[in-house]
Amino acid sequence: MSTNGSNGFEPRLIGFLCRWCSYNGADLAGTSRLKYPPNMVPIKTNCSGRIDATHILKALKEGADGVLIAGCHPGDCHYINGNYRTAGRFPLTQKLLEQLGLEHGRVRLEWVSAAEGDKFARVVTEFTEQIRALGPLGWSAQFVDESVAAPAAEKEAVPA
Amino acid sequence: MAEDRIAVYFCHCGSNIAGKVDVDKVVAWAAEQPNVAIAREYKYMCSDPGQDLIKEDIQQHGINRVVVAACSPTMHEPTFRKAAAAAGLNPYLLQMANVREHCSWVTVDKGEATEKAKRILNAQIHRLPFNEALDPIEVPVNPAVLVVGGGIAGIEAALKLAATGKKVYLVEKNPSIGGHMAMFDKTFPTLDCAACILTPKMSAAGKDPNIELMAYSEVVEVDGYVGNFKVKVKKKARFVNTDTCTGCAACLETCVVRKVPSEFDQGLGKRSAIYIPFPQAVPLRATIDAEKCLTLKGKKCKQPCVTSCGPGAIDFEQKDELVELEVGAIIMATGFELWDPGQDARYGYGRLDNVITSLEFERISNASGPTNGEIVCKNGEPPKSVAILHCIGSRDLNYQEHCSRVCCMYSLKFSHLIKEHLPDTEVYELYIDMRCFGKGYEEFYRRLMDEGVHMVRGRAAEVTDLAMSPEEEGRLIVKTEDTLLGIVRRIPADMVILSSGLAPAKDAKAVSQTFGFGCSGDGFFLERHPKLEPVSTITDGIFIAGCCQYPKDIPDTVAQAGAAAAGALALVDNPTVKVEPTISYIDPEKCAGCHICVGLCPHVAIRYNEELKVAEVITAACKGCGVCVAACGSNVPQQHGYLDNQIFAEIEGAMAF
Amino acid sequence: MRYLYYPGCSAEATGKAYDISTRALMGKLGVELVELDDWNCCGATSYFSVRELDSFAIAARNLAIAEKQGDEDLCVICNACYTTLAKTNRYMAESAEVREAVSGALGAVDRTYSGNKPVRHIMDVLVNDIGLEALGEKVTRRLTGLKVACYYGCQYSRPMGDFDDPEFPVTMDKFFQALGAEVITDFAGKAKCCGGMMMLTKEEGALRMCHELLKGAHDAGADVIVCACPLCEMNVEGYQPRVNKTFGTNFDMPVMYFTQLAGLAFGADPKQLAIDKQIVSCDRVVAAIPA
C-alpha cells in the first residue's frame, strides 16, 4: 500500500456491512464511480445485528486500526428491528473497548441505506482520516497472551 | 475431511477490473496461497466459457472450494453458484470476492487497488475452508398475489395476473380505484380520452372473479417472506353496506351536508357527506365521510340518506374491519402525489386567484369536471391568455432534484386543449428544456408550435398581480427571462397553470418500512437494480410498478405493471420456492437456557423448550439476521453461512498483510 | 426580558427615528435593551465587495463583544445589519476557512468569538419571544380601521431570516393584525427591493423600484407603509418627490418605521417616537387612530 499520508501511516480498517442496506450502498458507490480511500476491507453479514464485541476484538487483534459497522437506517431494517439491537449494543461495546484502553473513535457505527452510495463513500473517507489522525493501534503485537485475545477461526464440525 | 482444494478465478470484467487492478500480479500471488490449488484469470467470468472453466476444474481437478473475484455477489453470485452446482459442487462452497464495486471502481490509484483486491480476495480464501455444504430451504408458495394501489398500474397488474387464473387481492385506500388517470381528460400525445381507455379496465377489475377488490382499505401490517406473506388489511368503515348498496346515488341528493370540497375534483367542485367520488367509480358504492356526516359527528340530523335508500344499505354502526390475507407475492403500485406548489410562495398558489395546479386544470378541462369542461377563470370568464409554467418543484435543488418526466408533455397537451376550446386565447409555455422523449412526443411538440403556442425558453421567476401598465391591470403577470432573447418579459395572463412535478407519496417512507424495502434518495421506492431489475425490490417476492418507483407516463406505467405481474407470476406459478439456508441453529448440548435470545429475536423464531430447558430455533420462522448469535454470551446459537469461524477467518485473511 | 441591542450606523443619522422609536416601544413592552458596547459598522454590503473575509471579521468583532457582554440574544433592527451579522454566523459554521480566518483576525485584536451568539431581528423577538397574544393584550390604542402595508424589504427574511418565508413573509402582517390594524396581506411588493444604495449610484433604477412599491401600496388603498429597515424607509419616504417627478405620479404616502406605528398602539406619544422627524407628514395617520 502506498504511503501518501502525512505521517506515512496507512490505517487498516475492517467494515462490517449489512447485506441489505450498507453493502448495497457500497455497491452503489461503486456503480456511481465515487472514489474513496482503499483502506477498508468490507465484510458482509445479513444484518448489522449479527456483529458483536468478539468480531470487533478479533479485527483489532488481527491488526485493524479501526472498525466500522454499517447497517440500515432505524426503521428500515430488513429484519424488523435487528439494527435497533445493534444500536442498543453499541454503547456497551464501546464502553468495554474503552476499558481495554481503546481510544474513542476507533470503532464507529453508521446507518447507510442502499440508496446512499455518496454517504458510504463519505463515511469511509472520513473514517480513514479519523483513524489516520489517531495513528496506528498496534494491538496485533500486544496480543501475546491468547487468553484475552479474540478467538481464532477453528475448524469444527457443526450440525447442518 | 478431504483436503481443501481451492480454485481462484479472477475476472477482468473487460477493463472494469483489469483497468485498475494488476490481475496477473494478484493471480500469481493467489496461486501461492495455502489451500489454493488453481488460480486463473479470465476476461468475463460470467460468460459461458468463464463458467465452463469453473465446471471443468471441479470435475477434472478435484476442486472442492471456489472463489470468484469479480463483481458484487448481488450481481452474479447466483450465476456462479448455479455453475458450481451443475458440476456437482455444493453451491455454498463458492464465495465471491467483490473486487469491482468495492475496489476497482472506487479506488484512484492502481497500486492501491491491486493491494485492496488482494485483501478482499484473501478474506474469502481464508473463509472457504470453514464453509459448510448447505441446501436451500424449500418452502411452499401461496399462489395468491396482493396488489397495493388501484391506479392504472395496480389495475393493469391485477388484470394480467387474474388472466392467468391466480387469485388477486387489489387494495385501494380511496373509495374507488382509478387513481390519477381517472381525473385526466385527455392523454398525450394521442389525445385519447382517459376515461374511454381506463373505465373498461376499471370495470373489468371490478368484475373479474379472480380479483377481490378491497377499496377504501389500507395495508397495516406485513409479515412473512417470499411465497408466504401474511398481510393485515384494514377495511375502513364506509357506513354503507356494500353488498346491498346498488350505487343508485339517490342518497347523494338528499344529504344536508353538501359543500364538502371534492377530493376527486381537487377541491374545485363540491360533494355531499355521503358520496360517490365520480360517476364511473368502481366499486360503484356510496361512502359516508365520517368527518363531515352530522350523525357520525354526534350532531342532530334527520338522516334523509337512510329514508332515501331503498335497499336500506346505510349502517351508522359499521366499524373498521381487520382482514388477514395470505399471499405469495406483493406488487406495490401506490403512485405519486403532485408536488405542492404552495411551498414556494413566489408563484402565488393559494394566494392569487387563477393560479392553479396541473391537476386542477385536468379537472377544469374535463367534461365531467366542476366546469363541465369549460375552460374558465374563477369569475366564469374564459381566459384571453394562459401561461403554463414548467418545472415547478422539479429540477430544483431547493425542492426536488429529479425531472418529473411527464410535465413537458402534459403541458403541451394543456396548450392543445386550450387552443381547441378557445382558439383566440394566447398560450405561453415557459420551459427550461422541452423534454419530448417518447413515441410520437416530438411530433406532438411540433404540432403545438404549429398551432401557434408561444414557446418561451425561461423558467418563470414569479407570478404577481401588481400591474405596472394599463394592459396588466386586473390580470396576473408572469415575470420571466426569455433566455433566447436575453430580456426579461412580463407576460400578462388570466390563468397561470403550474406544471407541478411528481413527488413521492407523503407516506412512501412509512409504507416502504411496513413492507420492508427502502426508498431511494429522491423518496421514491428503491428498485433492486436500476436497469436489470427495475420492478423488483431488495425483498424477494415484493415488486413495484408505476410512479411509486419514479415519475413515468402512462405507457411506461402500463409496461412496468405488466413486468411486475410477470415477476410475481414467475414466483407464484411454482409450488415451492427455495430460500437462503443462512438461518440460525442452537446446539442443545451447549445452551444454558438463559432466555436472552428468545426475547431479542425480531421474528419470534426462538422458543424456549420447557422440557429440555433450552432455546430452540423455529426453522420455518427464522429469517437469518443473526441477532441471537450476537446476543448470546457464549455464542451458542450459530448462523449457517455466517458462522463466527467464517467471519473470524475473513478478518484474518483481510488483515494478513 | 433583556436583549443586547445593535442599532447600526443608520440609527445615528437618517434612521435616527428607528432607534428612538425602538427604544420607546420596547420600553412600553417592558423589554430591556442593552446597547452593545463600542459596536462598529456591520460592514453592510460594501464590505463583501472588498474581501469577503474582511466583512465577516469586522461583523464578528460585534459578535465577539456581544458574547463577552452578556448571555442575551443580540437584537438587530436594520435588515442589512441583521443579514450581515447572521450570515457571519452561518458562514463560520459552514466553512472552516471562514472560521479560521475570522478567529485569526479577531485574535490580532485580542478578541475571541465562538460563532454561537444568536442574532435576532427585532420582529422575530416581538412575534416569537413576546408572542402575538401577549402583544394584543398590551395594546392601549388599537389601530382599528388603519390600512397598513407592511414593507419588509429584501434582507428581512432573505437569505438569512428563517423565522419567515423568504418570498412572501407574514410576521409583520400578523404583528399589526394583533395590534388591530387592517393589514394589506397580499401587498405584492412586501419583500421587493427598494434599490438600496443604488439610489445614489444609479438613481433611475432605484426610483423605478420605489415607484413599484408605492404604486402597489397606493392601489391597495394603504393609509401608511411601515418599514423594518432604515434604507427602505429612507428610499420609499425620502424619494417620493423624485418618484413623482420621474413617473408623473402624485404619491403622498406616509411611511413610518414599524416601531413608530406600533409605539402609538402601546401608548407612546408621537414625540417619544420621533414621528415629527418624518418627511411625509404622518399627522393623518396619528389622527386616524382611535383614542
Place this chain on the structure above:
Amino acid sequence: MTELATTLEALAVHKQFCEDVLNMPGGEKIKICQQCGTCTGSCPTSYLMDWGPREIIAAFRAGMIDRVVKSNTIWLCTSCYSCTVRCPAGIKITDLMYELKRLAIKYDLAPKDGKAPAMTKYFIDSVHKHGRNHEVELMAKFMLTKDWGLPFKFAGTGLKLFTAGRLPLFAKNIRGRDELDKISAYLEAQEAKAQ
C-alpha cells in the same frame, strides 16, 4: 476573439481569476447552472444591465472574463438576494456578484469612472476612519467626486432630512476603530502569505 485574453500575463490573471471564483464558498455550483434564467427574471435591475446574471455565468463558463468584469452587471446588484434564494442549482449569485466585484478591484479591472466602485471605496474609508459609517460624510464625498448634479436633485429631500435632525454633521468615533485596521491588515497579510 478580442474578448479573450491573449498575452501570457493576461492568461495567467485569467486563470487565477477563474480559480478564485470557483474556489469561493459554493463557487463550484456555477458549473451546474442550467441557464434557466430564474436569476435574471428575478433581478429588479437586470433590465439596466449589459448582461443579466445568467449571461454573466454563461460568459464566465465560456472563459470570457473581459465581458464579465467590464459589464456594469456586478455594480448594479442591490443585494436583494432574490436570485440566490430561487436558484434551482443553489448558486449563491449575490455572493458571486460580490466575489466578481472583489476580483475586479483586486486585478484592477473595474471601470475607472464607475460610481458604484467609488461608493464602495468611500463607504469602507468611512468605516475605517470612524468605526461606523458616517452617512453624511459618505454622501458628501460621493457627490463631490462622482455626481455634481446629485446635490441639486437631492436638495429638497436633503434639506428636510437636515432640518429633521436626520443628517448629523459630525461623526461619532468608536473607541476600537484601530481594531478594524488591524483586522484588515491581518487578513491582508494572510492573503499575501497564501499567495
